[in-house]
Amino acid sequence: MNPIKTHAIFKYAVFLVFFTTNCIQKPQEAEQAVPATQSPIDPQVAATIKSFFDEALSDRACYLMLEELCKDVGPRLSGSKGAEAAVAWAKKKMEDEGFDEVYLQEVMVPHWERGKEEEAHIVLEDGKKETLSFLTVGGSVPTPAGGITAEVIEVQSIDELAALGQENIRGKIVFFNQPFDQRNISQMASYGATVRQRTQGAIEAASYGAVASVIRSLSSSFDDVPHTGTMSYKSGLDSIPHAALGVKSAELLSKRLKAGSVTLHMKINSRIYPDARSHNVIGVLKGSEFPQEIITIGGHLDSWDVGEGAHDDGAGCVHALGVLRLFKKLGIKPKRTIRAVMFMNEENGLKGGIKYAENARDEKENHLVAIESDAGGFSPRGFGVTASDEQLEKVRSWLPYFNPNTIAFINKGGGGADIRPLYDVQGTPTIGLLTEGQRMFDYHHSANDVFEHVHPRELELGTASLTALVYLIDQNGF
Amino acid sequence: MNPIKTHAIFKYAVFLVFFTTNCIQKPQEAEQAVPATQSPIDPQVAATIKSFFDEALSDRACYLMLEELCKDVGPRLSGSKGAEAAVAWAKKKMEDEGFDEVYLQEVMVPHWERGKEEEAHIVLEDGKKETLSFLTVGGSVPTPAGGITAEVIEVQSIDELAALGQENIRGKIVFFNQPFDQRNISQMASYGATVRQRTQGAIEAASYGAVASVIRSLSSSFDDVPHTGTMSYKSGLDSIPHAALGVKSAELLSKRLKAGSVTLHMKINSRIYPDARSHNVIGVLKGSEFPQEIITIGGHLDSWDVGEGAHDDGAGCVHALGVLRLFKKLGIKPKRTIRAVMFMNEENGLKGGIKYAENARDEKENHLVAIESDAGGFSPRGFGVTASDEQLEKVRSWLPYFNPNTIAFINKGGGGADIRPLYDVQGTPTIGLLTEGQRMFDYHHSANDVFEHVHPRELELGTASLTALVYLIDQNGF
The missing domain is CATH 3.40.630.10 (Zn peptidases)
Known part of the structure; x- marks a missing residue:
């Protein structure tokens, strides 16, 4: 018998594929x-x-x-x-x-509620706006009714704030843009490495006089869907509004910042009950x-x-x-x-x-x-x-x-x-x-x-x- | 320190989740x-x-x-x-x-091509039809130009054909309806257990005088998207048209058959080059x-x-x-x-x-x-x-x-x-x-x-x- 006859091969194909990835049902045969x-x-x-x-x-x-x-x-x-x-x-x-x-x-x-009509956009020079995918972080205070409009300063980590100092941060919106490290086999490790920008970002930004803070979403994807989560404030410091941008929006904002100064408007209507x-x-x-x-x-x-x-x-x-x-x-x-x-x-x-x-x-x-x-x-x-x-x-x-x-x-x-x-x-x-x-x-x-x-x-x-x-x-x- | 203070707990939450599913990056630390x-x-x-x-x-x-x-x-x-x-x-x-x-x-x-406008429907008594999700199996011969219309006989496996015999099968469309066994941890095993209805179904049905055959798709899902694949014919036997139904369509056909006899119309325009x-x-x-x-x-x-x-x-x-x-x-x-x-x-x-x-x-x-x-x-x-x-x-x-x-x-x-x-x-x-x-x-x-x-x-x-x-x-x- 020719072992590579087509008819036989058809059976091999089915058998082999079966054999290759079949995992037994009875544990004792594992x-x-x-x-x-x-x-x-x-x-x-x-x-x-x-x-x-x-x-x-x-x-x-x-x-x-x-x-x-x-x-x-x-x-x-x-x-x-x-x-x-x-x-x-x-x-x-x-x-x-x-x-x-x-x-x-x-x-x-x-009991915290997001409220309706939260939004953020880049204020363009010609009076137009570039809307960002935006989601308030859970527990954030609201902005004033008219929103907050301020210049943005980007950092890749909380540690960078100290080097910038109050003189560069005061009155601005801090943008924490640390991405997930895709090299980690467990993306839980990437989450662990970036989560402080969400949990501690508002505290750290406020400690340097920022008026608000936004983060790149803690996300392994490359889409623009923003991710929320919990956060903290610290007594004795201003509680500033804190929100997440979709990954694409974060990258857009970062790109605009590379070209020059950027003014961001953000509005949050959250409430703590x-x-x-x-x-x-x-x-x-x-x-x-x-x-x-x-x-x-x-x-x-x-x-x-x-x-x-x-x-x-x-x-x-x-x-x-x-x-x-x-x-x-x-x-x-x-x-x-x-x-x-x-x-x-x-x-x-x-x-x-x-x-x-x-x-x-x-x-x-x-x-x-x-x-x-x-x-x-x-x-x-x-x-x-x-x-x-x-x-x-x-x-x-x-x-x-x-x-x-x-x-x-x-x-x-x-x-x-x-x-x-x-x-x-x-x-x-x-x-x-x-x-x-x-x-x-x-x-x-x-x-x-x-x-x-x-x-x-x-x-x-x-x-x-x-x-x-x-x-x-x-x-x-x- | 009270170990269950909220502030501490927040950190535990982050840490624990990190710890729980983090898998190390360096193999030597595994x-x-x-x-x-x-x-x-x-x-x-x-x-x-x-x-x-x-x-x-x-x-x-x-x-x-x-x-x-x-x-x-x-x-x-x-x-x-x-x-x-x-x-x-x-x-x-x-x-x-x-x-x-x-x-x-x-x-x-x-070189086989499916051709256009393949379709199948249940012929209802009032002249209406119930269309099924239908996909010709790769390699199938076409139906005659007007399609094939015949009574359907359902089996759960190829082995059942012998018990039914030519007298119950001749002139009919055989419907192989063996489902995936969801209990198998590897669905490759379920595929292996059902694949013969696709690869050998047309041969077996033809050997009992069937005019065509249809199968329940080899699918682990519960949707109605049909799955194709390869098949065989045997020289000396009629090569009959052979096609797959979506899982929901297969279940519908089976349900109709439980209520009485069912006539199926199917049309295939495939061609072998x-x-x-x-x-x-x-x-x-x-x-x-x-x-x-x-x-x-x-x-x-x-x-x-x-x-x-x-x-x-x-x-x-x-x-x-x-x-x-x-x-x-x-x-x-x-x-x-x-x-x-x-x-x-x-x-x-x-x-x-x-x-x-x-x-x-x-x-x-x-x-x-x-x-x-x-x-x-x-x-x-x-x-x-x-x-x-x-x-x-x-x-x-x-x-x-x-x-x-x-x-x-x-x-x-x-x-x-x-x-x-x-x-x-x-x-x-x-x-x-x-x-x-x-x-x-x-x-x-x-x-x-x-x-x-x-x-x-x-x-x-x-x-x-x-x-x-x-x-x-x-x-x-x-």
């Missing part, structure tokens, strides 16, 4: 690079874990729940009507699923053997006021809901108590996470571990673990239960903003879901963080991976 | 689960590999090349004008990059120490005639181009000869891959390894390796050079359709890039396989990962 000293796999545990994946991928329940949260509830910044609708939605969802207990945990949260009453939403499956040992799995229910909070953090909410749902649907009674917690106010105050930790301390709760999904509804890649070395090794020993196209590595260090207070108060170990996050900062805190940018299979692989982790902890202790 | 016996890392090699990632992620050259291939050239089925434009584009691109040698390798390829002259496009960097040892890295230049062949396999083409480009740009002179090969006719004949292998045999070329990227321009996850156990272990020993958010596992078995003939002829080891492929079969062979569905960072991580692999093989031999 062909992957794992330590030679890896733990033996318990076939029954593997079968249970496979059932989590089968179920999540088949019924796409979390994806459909996320659609409701994004499309029926929508944006849900703390203190807004959307946030209260989200609390009601989450509580009803948990009740409908028939969890052993569903309750609200009251928490006072900040008194703190509002809101809630964490908690659903419980009671442990059958060790009910006092609590495993928390959570995401945050609040989102920024643009977009739909699909990846940040609707995905984490439906993940948490989905974990308990899978236990119930598959008739698995946990030995330990599992709580799905939808935290309120992660984005601009963390009041829900703090309340949950304070309550745990006051009630002397025994939290075995707290897990958070707040890295978007993308394909799961690993877990980040803040725990003892023994606990870390324990999680690593479970790696063979996962298909390498789901969970492929376990990092030292990780958790989530909402569960960090529990670590601080009780030393509770924390675990965060790590995702295939190359697209995260294209959408994060922007109008692009919508349901359409979540892929059903990627989201549900996260649900199943988290359910497997919770199951392994529940079965083995931690 | 926190990952790797064998305790892992090979030591050479810091210089690690630095070179980091430079591949830095460069690819910064300049996005492959992404911009892919835009040209998708938007300026477009679809490029073998024998079409698009395919010839693609050959010219690829040759010029390689020449512009200044590779040591650029040449074409002539190959005769099939004489074989056409076309080319593989080959660019070379000459080895400085072992020029006779050849490392081939390839993708296929042809695509289906709908969409833009962005993931399948424009991505693989710019990956191959990008590997040589990075060597040149960074001034790395390879010890061995590296060839970027853009194969012609993977989709419906594999004539380019066969020609390349025949030529290698005739010229007694020494191929060290052949690598293919044909799993889409998604984030890289691993490599599949068809080689000796020693060679497999060698590749696995390189795992620590990769950030786990890029290459996290090495599978036994893998390659690509275009390089399989080289394995058959010479026993050349083959390696295929494995990707985060949850979205692949939403787009594959459909009008949705367009540039807009490729993410720049995901694509470029593939470029850099492949360059690192080629570099490691070049430096260490294989």
Whole structure:
């Protein structure tokens, strides 16, 4: 037989392509690079874990729940009507699923509103204007009613302000234009390296006498959609208006500045209201053997006021809901108590996470571990673990239960903003879901963080991976 | 200090999120689960590999090349004008990059054209019609000029035909409605399990006397965009028209069939032309120490005639181009000869891959390894390796050079359709890039396989990962 006959080749094509990227379904058959000293796999545990994946991928329940949260509830910044609708939605969802207990945990949260008709433009010499893509940073004070018009001074980092000094900054609008470093494999690192221009920029600019500040959006994309987020002011310093420009607009402004001085007009109509009453939403499956040992799995229910909070953090909410749902649907009674917690106010105050930790301390709760999904509804890649070395090794020993196209590595260090207070108060170990996050900062805190940018299979692989982790902890202790 | 003071918490939030999903940039610092016996890392090699990632992620050259291939050239089925434009584009691109040698390798390829105005509808009793989303499978014969109108019989698999027998099938249109199994973590497995209804469906249906056949598209999505692909006929049997329905249309047809008998009208205006002259496009960097040892890295230049062949396999083409480009740009002179090969006719004949292998045999070329990227321009996850156990272990020993958010596992078995003939002829080891492929079969062979569905960072991580692999093989031999 001629091995390169066309007919045979057709079959090779199909077979080879199949062979090339097929990843096995049964974890025990996994062909992957794992330590030679890896733990033996318990076939029954593997079968249970496979059932989590089968179920999540088949019924796409979390994806459909996320659609409701994004499309029926929508944006849900703390203190807004959307946030209260989200609390009601989450509580009803948990009740409908028939969890052993569903309750609200009251928490006072900040209430800031953007207001309407915010805008910015470059004032051109002929009286015309060049409009910029502009979005007020969350928590910013408004401009005076007529807006602010001032000359712009550009810096690439906060550190440059000191070199320029008050004489060059006073009365101007500071423009922080540090871009994302595309070389970082994790764009979370790029976010970390630039986030201070958003969180601290208004403080630093004001300390040199600036009248306002604008930032290049913290974005990995090259589009012109601006990204918001939280910020701080400092008592004793002027609170100045602070906003973000789309990346293209930032580049345009920078280009104009290279040609000469630029006057910017910006208008913000934001308002800070008194703190509002809101809630964490908690659903419980009671442990059958060790009910006092609590495993928390959570995401945050609040989102920024643009977009739909699909990846940040609707995905984490439906993940948490989905974990308990899978236990119930598959008739698995946990030995330990599992709580799905939808935290309120992660984005601009963390009041829900703090309340949950304070309550745990006051009630002397025994939290075995707290897990958070707040890295978007993308394909799961690993877990980040803040725990003892023994606990870390324990999680690593479970790696063979996962298909390498789901969970492929376990990092030292990780958790989530909402569960960090529990670590601080009780030393509770924390675990965060790590995702295939190359697209995260294209959408994060922007109008692009919508349901359409979540892929059903990627989201549900996260649900199943988290359910497997919770199951392994529940079965083995931690 | 109160550890849960709000001000501190803001910083925790930023820090924690950073910490949680940050993956280090320097491979030598990687926190990952790797064998305790892992090979030591050479810091210089690690630095070179980091430079591949830095460069690819910064300049996005492959992404911009892919835009040209998708938007300026477009679809490029073998024998079409698009395919010839693609050959010219690829040759010029390689020449512009200044590779040591650029040449074409002539190959005769099939030439099939869809024709215009293909359509299908359910014939309703009142003379009205219900139009279905419909796409002829590549290679199908046309219907008679007036189309075919016949009763439909649905099966879930080819095996069901035997049970039905000729008496139930003769004169009808067979409807193969096997869906993707969403439970498979790799949708490549789902593709493999259903692909026979496309490749063999017309043969099997004809063998029972059917007048035509339609299939449910081989798709992981739930939309109504139909997917094409290749198919076979068998001499001695009627060649009957064969086409794909969008998933929603397939479900509609199935629903109508549950209510009673259904008559379908379908019209196809395809045409088979004489074989056409076309080319593989080959660019070379000459080895400085072992020029006779050849490392081939390839993708296929042809695509289906709908969409833009962005993931399948424009991505693989710019990956191959990008590997040589990075060597040149960074001034790395390879010890061995590296060839970027853009194969012609993977989709419906594999004539380019066969020609390349025949030529290698005739010229007694020494191929060290052949690598293919044909799993889409998604984030890289691993490599599949068809080689000796020693060679497999060698590749696995390189795992620590990769950030786990890029290459996290090495599978036994893998390659690509275009390089399989080289394995058959010479026993050349083959390696295929494995990707985060949850979205692949939403787009594959459909009008949705367009540039807009490729993410720049995901694509470029593939470029850099492949360059690192080629570099490691070049430096260490294989």
